[in-house]
Amino acid sequence: MADPLDDRDVAADALRRVTAAAGPYLDSLAGRKVHDAAAAGLTATLGGPLPERGLGTLPAVARLLEAGTAAATASSGPRFFHFVTGGATPAALAADWTASLLDQNSFARASSAFGNDVETIALDWLRELFGLPPGWGGALVASATFANFTSLGCATHWWGERQGADTVRDGLAGLPRMPVFSSGYVHASARKALQMLGHGRDTVRVCARDGAGRVDLAAMARGLDALGGAPAVIIANAGEVNAGDFDPLDDLAGLARDHGAWLHVDGAFGLFAALSPATSHLTRGIERADSVAADAHKWLNVPYESGFALIREPQRLGAAFGMPGAAYLPGPQDPGGGYGLYGPESSRRARALPIWATLAAYGRSGHRAMVERHAGLAQRLARAVDEAPDLERLAEVPLCIVCFRVRPPGVAEGDLDDLNRRVGAALLADGRVFAGTTVYDGRVALRPAIVNWRTTEADIDLLVDVVRELSATV
Numbered sequence: 160m161a162d163p164l165d166d167r168d169v170a171a172d173a174l175r176r177v178t179a180a181a182g183p184y185l186d187s188l189a190g191r192k193v194h195d196a197a198a199a200g201l202t203a204t205l206g207g208p209l210p211e212r213g214l215g216t217l218p219a220v221a222r223l224l225e226a227g228t229a230a231a232t233a234s235s236g237p238r239f240f241h242f243v244t245g246g247a248t249p250a251a252l253a254a255d256w257t258a259s260l261l262d263q264n265s266f267a268r269a270s271s272a273f274g275n276d277v278e279t280i281a282l283d284w285l286r287e288l289f290g291l292p293p294g295w296g297g298a299l300v301a302s303a304t305f306a307n308f309t310s311l312g313c314a315t316h317w318w319g320e321r322q323g324a325d326t327v328r329d330g331l332a333g334l335p336r337m338p339v340f341s342s343g344y345v346h347a348s349a350r351k352a353l354q355m356l357g358h359g360r361d362t363v364r365v366c367a368r369d370g371a372g373r374v375d376l377a378a379m380a381r382g383l384d385a386l387g388g389a390p391a392v393i394i395a396n397a398g399e400v401n402a403g404d405f406d407p408l409d410d411l412a413g414l415a416r417d418h419g420a421w422l423h424v425d426g427a428f429g430l431f432a433a434l435s436p437a438t439s440h441l442t443r444g445i446e447r448a449d450s451v452a453a454d455a456h457k458w459l460n461v462p463y464e465s466g467f468a469l470i471r472e473p474q475r476l477g478a479a480f481g482m483p484g485a486a487y488l489p490g491p492q493d494p495g496g497g498y499g500l501y502g503p504e505s506s507r508r509a510r511a512l513p514i515w516a517t518l519a520a521y522g523r524s525g526h527r528a529m530v531e532r533h534a535g536l537a538q539r540l541a542r543a544v545d546e547a548p549d550l551e552r553l554a555e556v557p558l559c560i561v562c563f564r565v566r567p568p569g570v571a572e573g574d575l576d577d578l579n580r581r582v583g584a585a586l587l588a589d590g591r592v593f594a595g596t597t598v599y600d601g602r603v604a605l606r607p608a609i610v611n612w613r614t615t616e617a618d619i620d621l622l623v624d625v626v627r628e629l630s631a632t633v
């Protein structure tokens with residue numbers, strides 16, 4: 160079989176094979192290991208030299224399904240608590256398949272009016288979901304890293320303009336370094352975005368008043384004062400990754416207003432606190448920001464890759480990311496233009512479809528219920544940690560992350576970091592539940608994050624049991 164044209168009639172059959180494998184795979188998620196070391200070897204069966212003569216569609220798909228359904232990390236299942244990783248709701252998963260079926264180029268209206276217009280609807284629904292004012296716009300991007308990049312790209316454009324410069328045309332040459340302020344909660348991806356934008360990741364001035372990274376507002380105010388009116392950027396963190404804590408957004412918005420600074424909020428997962436009256440105080444003030452970055456592949460539970468940037472002045476997107484000057488392409492303001500000219504990517508899949516589908520299927524109340532359930536599960540985990548004589552909680556639990564360590568009676572403080580590192584490694588090797596370690600306020604800790612729609616109380620209880628079991632054996 161040498162040519163897909165010879166195989167054109169089997170496409171629907173190939174998709175049926177995927178569907179046939181999907182049922183058992185999805186059914187297995189509740190019980191299977193997150194990572195099964197025994198199955199990992201199957202990946203190698205996909206290797207070997209590049210085939211000269213292809214297998215044909217159906218055998219190739221069959222081999223991929225066989226290896227993939229066994230060797231894949233079950234991160235869409237209920238017990239992957241590592242990083243901050245959501246699953247895919249049934250509607251989002253089906254819509255993601257639809258995006259591949261339709262294979263739109265959501266570059267612009269000229270390439271896919273459908274992809275473009277669904278993106279407009281999805282972005283507006285997201286804006287409404289998080290209570291941001293009408294008039295804001297945005298773009299769907301691959302991740303929160305790219306959402307930070309997009310937002311800070313707009314901030315860069317604004318900052319240049321304040322100094323009479325056009326950074327889009329001329330770059331940063333001849334300008335002073337762009338001052339950026341944040342708390343110790345600033346995420347590595349915001350630094351990476353600044354690095355990609357040419358500011359350098361160390362342009363961030365961290366104003367922290369303690370080892371956990373809580374913001375030092377007075378120090379930030381002094382730093383802004385010292386600029387003597389020169390424009391600056393403040394990055395506020397709505398949900399930091401170690402304990403899920405928040406910078407005080409209203410206070411940072413006040414500083415931004417007083418100093419004429421651009422306020423960017425990294426709310427990759429924390430933005431979803433706005434969905435519940437029990438946690439919405441954490442995002443109070445976010446409507447005063449200039450840009451907000453977040454992920455739909457985290458707490459909205461749509462498949463990867465799904466980030467979004469929301470911008471108070473949406474026309475900045477086209478100014479910062481348009482590509483004028485290619486005769487065969489539309490410009491950002493042309494009727495045939497679109498989101499590929501409002502963000503870092505040009506050709507892009509119709510990633511609006513899963514977002515539209517999950518919001519259409521479950522609505523505001525369904526997603527609120529999910530956020531509230533996860534916040535409740537985090538409290539359940541915190542209680543279990545507090546009750547266990549060999550576990551120690553290290554931080555408050557404002558949202559969906561529980562930061563704790565194992566601390567068996569009789570183990571010296573000086574040995575606890577090493578012990579917790581070994582427990583973290585043992586947890587990943589064991590594979591029944593997944594959680595990673597971090598360093599919180601100088602101490603090695605576990606920091607499970609609960610944002611997957613499938614997670615139940617039993618999964619949380621198993622996490623506690625497995626951590627305690629392994630800590631006794633490492």
Ligand SMILES: *Cc1c(COP(=O)(O)O)cnc(C)c1O
Pocket residue numbers: 243301302303304305346348349398399400425426427428454466
């Ligand atoms: C996950 C995360 C990011 C980066 O998101 P990606 O989608 O992995 O690029 C940025 N900021 C915060 C606070 C995060 O939790």
